[in-house]
Amino acid sequence: DLSQIFDQYFNSNENGLVRLRNPNLKSLDHDFLYHLELGTNDHDFVKMFGDVKFICTGGTAIRMKNFINSIEPELSKKLKTKLEIWQHSSSRYSMYKVGPVLAVNHGIGVPSLQILLNELFKLMYYAKMKNPVIFRIGTCGGVGITPGTVVITNEGVDEEINPYFVQVVLGKKIHLPATLDRQLVRELKALVNSDDPYDTIIGKTMCTSDFYEGQGRLDGAFCKHTIADKMDYLAKLQEAGVVNIEMECTAFAALTYQAGIKAGICCVAMLDRFKGDQIRTSNEVRKQWELRPQDIISRYILRHL
Numbered sequence: 001d002l003s004q005i006f007d008q009y010f011n012s013n014e015n016g017l018v019r020l021r022n023p024n025l026k027s028l029d030h031d032f033l034y035h036l037e038l039g040t041n042d043h044d045f046v047k048m049f050g051d052v053k054f055i056c057t058g059g060t061a062i063r064m065k066n067f068i069n070s071i072e073p074e075l076s077k078k079l080k081t082k083l084e085i086w087q088h089s090s091s092r093y094s095m096y097k098v099g100p101v102l103a104v105n106h107g108i109g110v111p112s113l114q115i116l117l118n119e120l121f122k123l124m125y126y127a128k129m130k131n132p133v134i135f136r137i138g139t140c141g142g143v144g145i146t147p148g149t150v151v152i153t154n155e156g157v158d159e160e161i162n163p164y165f166v167q168v169v170l171g172k173k174i175h176l177p178a179t180l181d182r183q184l185v186r187e188l189k190a191l192v193n194s195d196d197p198y199d200t201i202i203g204k205t206m207c208t209s210d211f212y213e214g215q216g217r218l219d220g221a222f223c224k225h226t227i228a229d230k231m232d233y234l235a236k237l238q239e240a241g242v243v244n245i246e247m248e249c250t251a252f253a254a255l256t257y258q259a260g261i262k263a264g265i266c267c268v269a270m271l272d273r274f275k276g277d278q279i280r281t282s283n284e285v286r287k288q289w290e291l292r293p294q295d296i297i298s299r300y301i302l303r304h305l
């Protein structure tokens with residue numbers, strides 16, 4: 001029963017501070033966030049990150065860097081002060097910060113994202129961030145939508161169209177609801193400009209653990225299904241309200257929900273999977289499209305400063 005799981009794992013955070021549901025953390029004399037290469041002993045998290053209000057994650061470091069570079073002038077203008085960009089790279093993840101905005105890349109897929117979120121939530125907690133909002137901006141495959149369309153996810157589903165993320169702990173499966181903040185979904189949609197040269201839609205997103213067979217592609221190193229099987233599966237997804245496919249949404253939704261942190265997902269579709277599997281859009285066009293989810297999240301941030 002999902003509502004029971006919800007009661008068990010989710011409690012709203014008090015005073016806007018992130019509250020972690022792990023009593024063991026209290027007995028650690030210091031905590032080293034191994035994959036971020038930041039430790040509570042060596043770094044003053046409150047001083048470094050206490051002012052962060054918006055966290056933006058996405059697959060690649062370069063996209064995160066571009067996002068911070070593009071929002072810096074507008075942030076500096078709005079806050080009437082010249083903001084400096086700070087950056088820190090571990091061997092796994094790269095972080096960029098400007099004023100109240102922190103951007104970090106999460107790599108590809110759930111395991112990489114899940115490790116980052118654990119360490120990011122602890123960072124939020126130790127830094128005493130207040131009411132942080134976290135976004136995932138990314139790319140995806142479309143299901144019956146025009147390439148270049150931006151999708152705001154209202155629910156994550158797994159490959160069997162279940163609205164939850166399955167986490168295995170001590171050999172046991174735990175089902176965590178892949179729920180996103182409905183109000184935030186509406187707010188993001190309201191930020192669409194009538195002259196945006198692309199559509200922005202709301203829909204369900206399917207999360208997979210593979211880019212190739214796991215997404216029904218026919219062009220991987222392996223393929224044990226036919227084109228008809230693929231089309232049937234895509235039609236089934238479409239019937240269930242799925243508009244796009246990527247590799248992180250259920251874990252992102254479930255873990256942020258469990259931590260009581262407001263979260264949104266906004267991705268641009270690189271192709272329509274009914275029409276093919278290969279992404280053959282030119283580099284230049286792809287780069288243009290990748291800016292679209294960034295623009296929407298920038299508008300949200302600038303409005304909520």
Ligand code: URA
Nearest residue numbers: 139140141245246247
């Ligand atoms: N990301 C995915 O996971 N799938 C696609 O088809 C495109 C981007």
